[in-house]
Amino acid sequence: MTEAIPRRGRKGERTRSRILDSATELFSRSGFHAVSLRDIAAHAGLTHAGLLHHFPGKDDLLIQVLSRRDEVDARVMSGPDHEAGPEELLERVIDQVARNMRTPGLVGLYVKISGEAADPEHPAHDYFVQRYRRLRGQAAWLLSSLFSRVTPPPGHDPGAVAQQLIALIDGLQTQWLLEPEAVDMRASVVAFLRQLGLDVPAGRAEPDPPHPS
Template identity: 60%
Template structure:
């Protein structure tokens, strides 16, 4: 019989094991190097040296560079999924979309990860790139969930929202990616959060009070907002 956890008494996060701490150190080193030089220019020996370990020690935790890249890319997605992907875009579209503003705000404090996604997603346009399938599936999933959220919102307004949910989803993703590139080039001139708030305001959504999405490595899991 498994222990039951009371919903009013959340379980304390378990202290990371030595192996988990080592893996996290390797992922941090890989993210830094991949974001600076791209996938192909970085070797496993480079990553091992940056993480302060031997090449053999790194291979004990990760079977190869491709597996390490996918793990690096997926780590932040899994953190964000704690909130975003437990929200149903069909029944909670405002809450689902609001989280994107919080993530844009959070990303303004994580230039390394923003740079990683910008650089590797561009490289991954090549079908032979190891991250090609990852990004294809990621965008496919995001387009689907955003389309459902915008369709649900349009159906609830009177008169119904005058926009194409699928095209609006594509436009939002394009804006998010374009803002990241502009912000990386000139961070003092581009406010990703403000641009996202302005985008949603044109759809009649006021997300100006949405807080920054926290880093789950350093804080408690966030709760989704609830808009009336």
């Protein structure tokens, strides 16, 4: 039997979630350096001291914002069975690109903060270094598995193609943020994968989301 969460605990979780939502919106709009903890607290309807009760500083808050999205993506990619084959995993990657087209705020956050984090002194620098290492490794493994099932084998270097795929998605996100009606990220990723000789279903087109203000 699952133990009930105390009411105070539930309230604290709701407050933390509200802070993270506010930080996500403000960081994606203005970047990390231009936003203060007082800005985030006011946006979340809290005092500065109230925010500090939940997060010790802005650096920690930024990492929590970024990690929360990664946790959601990881659950989606693993799915309920945790034993999906390479073809199903590839479909989940493509579906994730489509879902990103419905969350411009989060896409903007990653584009803006990852650019800032190229500075080794930025608090998210190590986070993004590790994140890209992990993504390259996962993509290389997936592509190697898929290439091995193609007859005849296409002869591509999975590691090099993994870097190209990640660079494509990152570049598409920037173009999409600038002109969403002109860029279909999902269709472009599918076209790239087909050029590699992979059998990727077309799927259905995603509706254009409202552009972030």
